[in-house]
Amino acid sequence: MAKTSYKTKAKWQRVALLTPGALLYGIFNFLPLLGLLALCLVDWPGIGPMKFVGLDNFLQLFGNPFYRDQLIKAFGQNLIFFAIIIGAMLVFGTFLALLLSFRTWGRNFYRSIFFLPYPLAGAAVAFLLELIVRTKGPLNVLIVQGLHLSGKPIGFLGDPLLALPTLAAFYSWHRMSFAIILILSAIVAVRVHLIEAAMLDGANRRQTLRAVVFPVLAPAFILIVVIVMVDVFNNADYTLLLMGPEGAPARATDIMGTFLFRSAFGGAATSVNVNFGMSAAIGLVTAVAILPAAIFLALRNLRKD
Amino acid sequence: MDKLFRLKPLEQAVVQLILIVWSAIVLFPIGIAVLNSLKPNLGEVYKAPFALPSTWSFGNYSQAWFGAHFSTYFLNSAIISLSCVVIVTVCASTSAFVIVRMPFRGSGFIFGCFMLGVVIPIRLAMAPLFVIVKSLNLLDSLLGVILVQSASMMPVAVFILTAFLRAVPAELEDAAKMDGALPFEIYWRVVLPLVRPALATVALLTFVQSWNEYFLPLIFLRSEQNFPITLGMTQFRLQFDVQWHLMFAGILIMLIPTIVAFLLASRQFIEGLTQGGLKE
Numbered sequence: 274m275a276k277t278s279y280k281t282k283a284k285w286q287r288v289a290l291l292t293p294g295a296l297l298y299g300i301f302n303f304l305p306l307l308g309l310l311a312l313c314l315v316d317w318p319g320i321g322p323m324k325f326v327g328l329d330n331f332l333q334l335f336g337n338p339f340y341r342d343q344l345i346k347a348f349g350q351n352l353i354f355f356a357i358i359i360g361a362m363l364v365f366g367t368f369l370a371l372l373l374s375f376r377t378w379g380r381n382f383y384r385s386i387f388f389l390p391y392p393l394a395g396a397a398v399a400f401l402l403e404l405i406v407r408t409k410g411p412l413n414v415l416i417v418q419g420l421h422l423s424g425k426p427i428g429f430l431g432d433p434l435l436a437l438p439t440l441a442a443f444y445s446w447h448r449m450s451f452a453i454i455l456i457l458s459a460i461v462a463v464r465v466h467l468i469e470a471a472m473l474d475g476a477n478r479r480q481t482l483r484a485v486v487f488p489v490l491a492p493a494f495i496l497i498v499v500i501v502m503v504d505v506f507n508n509a510d511y512t513l514l515l516m517g518p519e520g521a522p523a524r525a526t527d528i529m530g531t532f533l534f535r536s537a538f539g540g541a542a543t544s545v546n547v548n549f550g551m552s553a554a555i556g557l558v559t560a561v562a563i564l565p566a567a568i569f570l571a572l573r574n575l576r577k578d
Numbered sequence: 579m580d581k582l583f584r585l586k587p588l589e590q591a592v593v594q595l596i597l598i599v600w601s602a603i604v605l606f607p608i609g610i611a612v613l614n615s616l617k618p619n620l621g622e623v624y625k626a627p628f629a630l631p632s633t634w635s636f637g638n639y640s641q642a643w644f645g646a647h648f649s650t651y652f653l654n655s656a657i658i659s660l661s662c663v664v665i666v667t668v669c670a671s672t673s674a675f676v677i678v679r680m681p682f683r684g685s686g687f688i689f690g691c692f693m694l695g696v697v698i699p700i701r702l703a704m705a706p707l708f709v710i711v712k713s714l715n716l717l718d719s720l721l722g723v724i725l726v727q728s729a730s731m732m733p734v735a736v737f738i739l740t741a742f743l744r745a746v747p748a749e750l751e752d753a754a755k756m757d758g759a760l761p762f763e764i765y766w767r768v769v770l771p772l773v774r775p776a777l778a779t780v781a782l783l784t785f786v787q788s789w790n791e792y793f794l795p796l797i798f799l800r801s802e803q804n805f806p807i808t809l810g811m812t813q814f815r816l817q818f819d820v821q822w823h824l825m826f827a828g829i830l831i832m833l834i835p836t837i838v839a840f841l842l843a844s845r846q847f848i849e850g851l852t853q854g855g856l857k858e
Binding site for chain 1: 601624698730789793825
């Protein structure tokens with residue numbers, strides 16, 4: 274008797290423990306993810322009746338020049354944006370992490386300084402760095418008056434060619450410490466076991482780095498690439514904050530995040546073409562476009578272990 | 579083995595130089611912000627952005643604070659972030675506990691559903707989420723944003739906590755079970771104390787992320803009295819854009835809680851992040 278009542282009690286308590294988390298996640302995260310599949314088949318401005326249109330949103334997205342041109346431009350620019358960021362993070366991140374792994378004076382001090390931007394809010398970083406790179410801002414004062422590199426101030430965010438790389442630089446400045454943390458921990462993890470062996474075999478520093486340290490950095494690299502890729506192709510905080518949903522100047526900074534936002538909630542000038550179905554379709558296309566790469570990389574990581 | 583990592587004096591100098599340059603790149607914007615937030619007027623910011631202020635005007639901070647409903651934004655952010663921390667740590671730890679320690683038919687499926695949330699960010703499903711929040715009448719309310727933000731952080735939290743729980747030996751729990759302890763008691767008295775470092779990591783990640791969240795409040799909040807500080811900054815920027823010294827002060831006010839939280843737990847946080855990241 275006592276045993277069965279313990280069992281039923283345990284069962285009920287298990288349900289009680291699981292329910293809050295499952296409900297919270299289910300309603301506000303999992304259901305919307307499923308809804309994404311249904312919503313991309315309707316035309317719906319957010320209020321009023323939904324109109325079932327089948328695959329029309331996708332046909333429009335790939336067929337109608339109005340959407341197709343935006344899609345191609347946004348995706349292409351997103352690729353450039355991603356390439357600049359991931360290049361900067363892997364190259365500088367590895368370089369700085371390596372330097373910090375040496376017996377450098379004050380390396381703990383440098384480490385805490387390098388981590389400083391990480392907890393800052395995207396909004397704060399965007400506004401702060403925007404103030405720095407303005408035409409009348411400190412960076413231009415330095416370039417024009419201090420170093421005499423240029424005769425007139427450079428409009429980093431106003432110039433269609435410079436705006437996207439500038440935003441990528443903002444992102445890299447903000448997230449560099451994330452790369453440094455992961456790469457540094459990978460280097461520190463291999464130091465002890467493998468390097469000893471390599472040194473015993475008479476390898477010098479460069480040989481050891483190339484043969485022992487770099488190969489084990491691959492999992493860390495993959496982790497960084499996947500996380501940054503998922504983030505950069507879906508989020509557009511800096512662009513939305515500084516450039517608006519139209520990706521000014523002249524959509525030169527338009528990426529998938531701004532395109533999706535615009536199609537669901539309207540841009541600055543036109544809110545005529547607002548369609549939640551279209552934004553769901555864009556979201557799904559983005560997911561389908563980046564998921565294979567993410568899964569491929571993640572699987573590579575798993576296989577290594 | 580330390581030979582590899584020991585540096586000759588010349589190498590040391592080069593390495594120091596590079597590290598100092600990167601420190602400067604990191605500290606320059608923050609330092610400029612601190613310096614200029616203390617300047618008495620806009621003229622000094624324009625004419626000499628690198629010079630020390632002629633008089634140190636700490637009053638800028640109170641002016642930024644009181645001039646633009648900053649206290650309201652700050653309070654909203656605090657309510658949202660702290661609620662998220664409580665909700666996520668409680669819900670994620672209970673869910674992870676059941677999934678790892680009391681598996682049943684279907685618990686694997688539930689875990690799979692959580693993992694889907696790790697791979698596909700909720701921002702992709704903004705439109706369906708908007709519909710759900712709207713139909714629950716939670717638009718433009720702090721409760722709505724709290725629930726949405728907590729749910730968006732659940733998958734990663736569950737992921738981290740299940741990984742940690744798997745690593746914790748089950749002997750203590752089995753002993754408690756032999757003594758007739760029920761799941762609530764085991765969770766509260768045995769498991770929670772064991773995963774405290776992981777919980778601290780999750781709590782800090784949740785705090786920093788929800789304090790910094792811009793996109794979700796932007797979509798689910800309309801009226802200004804509900805704005806968190808990230809949205810408030812946008813308003814603040816419209817109002818004070820010309821007055822840079824106040825802008826800088828406002829930005830720094832916004833940074834303080836995250837830096838404090840980060841410094842408080844940085845050690846544990848960094849260790850937790852690398853563990854969760856590399857041990858999978």
